[in-house]
Amino acid sequence: MSVRVQTDDFDINAEIAALTNGRADIGAVVTFTGLVRDAEGSVSEMTLEHYPGMTEAALTEIEAEARARWPLQGVTIIHRVGPLAPADQIVLVIAASRHRQAAFEAAAFLMDYLKTRAAFWKKEASPDGDASWVDARESDEAAAERWGRT
C-alpha cells in the first residue's frame, strides 16, 4: 500500500527499499520528511487529528494526480496521526523516477497538495499546559496553486 495513515513511526530506508528493491529502471529517489518543529521550546506535544476515510481517499487522489503528471516508478505517502513529540517524524513522501527532475517536482507537488487537500489538523500543547490549533498558512495555498488547477 503506497498511501498510509498510521500512529506508528516510519523507517525511510525500509520505505525506499520497498519502492526500489530489485528494480534497475529507477535513477532518482526524492524523499521529503516533515518533523515536529519546536524552535522556541514552546511545544511539548503535538497531536494530529484526521478525518478517517476521507484522508486516505484524498492521499490516493493526490498520488494518482502526481502519477498522471510525471513518469513515476513509485510513490509513497505516509502520514502519522495521534500524539507526537518535538523532532518526531510526521509525514513521509517518496517519489521515484528515471530522472531527478520528475522525482523532485513530484515530491514537491505531493507535499503542496497534501498540505492543502488532506484532512489533517495539528494541535500544539505548550509546556505550561496551553493547547492551540495550528492555523493554516496562506503560503501553503499559494504553493499548491502554482501547479495549476486540476
Next chain:
Amino acid sequence: MSVRVQTDDFDINAEIAALTNGRADIGAVVTFTGLVRDAEGSVSEMTLEHYPGMTEAALTEIEAEARARWPLQGVTIIHRVGPLAPADQIVLVIAASRHRQAAFEAAAFLMDYLKTRAAFWKKEASPDGDASWVDARESDEAAAERWGRT
C-alpha cells in the same frame, strides 16, 4: 564531515539522523538519492572516476553556495566512486531546513550544480564486455543555469 567522496555505500537513515538528531528546529528534510540505472539490461557495471582533491573542493563550494542561498540547518553530500552495479546507490544529497520550500530548492540546486561542476565521470560496461564513457547531457547544463550565475 558533510561532504564525502567514498567507495562504500551509504545509509540514508543514518545520514538523516546525523543531521537532525536531537534538534527540534528542523521541520523539513529532503533527500535525493541517485541510483545506477539499467532499464534495458545493457549495463553490467558502472565505474565512477573522479579527480581527488578537486571533487571535494567543488562539493564544499557547492554546499557553501546552497547555504548562502537558503536558510539551511544541515547539508550532506556523499558521492561514491569505483565500481558499482545496477540499482546501486551513487549519490546522496540531504537538505534540512525549517520549511519545505527551502529544503526542496536547496536539494535540487545541489544536484544540478553537482551534475555540472563536480569532477566525476561515469563509465558503463555492458554484459558483452563493451565499455563506454557516459556522455554529458545538455539538459544538466540547462538545469544548472536556471539558478543564475554565481
Next chain:
Amino acid sequence: MQVLYFAWLRERIGKGSETVDPPADVATPAALIDWLKSREERYVAAFQDVSAVKVAIDQKQADMTTSLAGAREVAFFPPVTGG
C-alpha cells in the same frame, strides 16, 4: 444524516459526530449550520465565523451552497494543517 466535526469545531461543539434529522427545507450546508445554531448556543459559538469553516459531503470537499440531497455524512472542519 450523520454530521461530523473536527479540530476546534469538535471541541467547541463538544462532540465529534451526531445524527440529526433536519427539516426538508435544510437543503445546503449553510442552511444546516443555521438550523444547528437555532437549536443550541454552542453551535452559535462554533460557527461564529463561517468563512473559516470548510465542509465535505460524503467525504468529498463541497461548498456551503452544495445541495445536501441524498447526503449521508456532512463534515465541518477548519482549513487543514497536515504535513
Next chain:
Amino acid sequence: MQVLYFAWLRERIGKGSETVDPPADVATPAALIDWLKSREERYVAAFQDVSAVKVAIDQKQADMTTSLAGAREVAFFPPVTGG
C-alpha cells in the same frame, strides 16, 4: 609541471598523470595541448576535438586561454557526468 588526464583522455593517452617541462612559450592550456600533440601521436588522437575537453589549473576550473604562469598541476578531462 604535473599534467593529469581523466576518463577517456586518460585511456587514449595511456596514463593518468605525467610530469612535463614545456618551453617558456607554452603559456596557456591551448598551447600546452599543441605542444603535447607535437611530441606524440597519441596526444593527437586524444585531443582531436578540443571543444570536448575541459581544463583545470591547480584544481580550479579554467579556460584554454588562462595563463599557466605559476601552475603546478594542469588537468584535462571531458565534461563531468557524476550524480
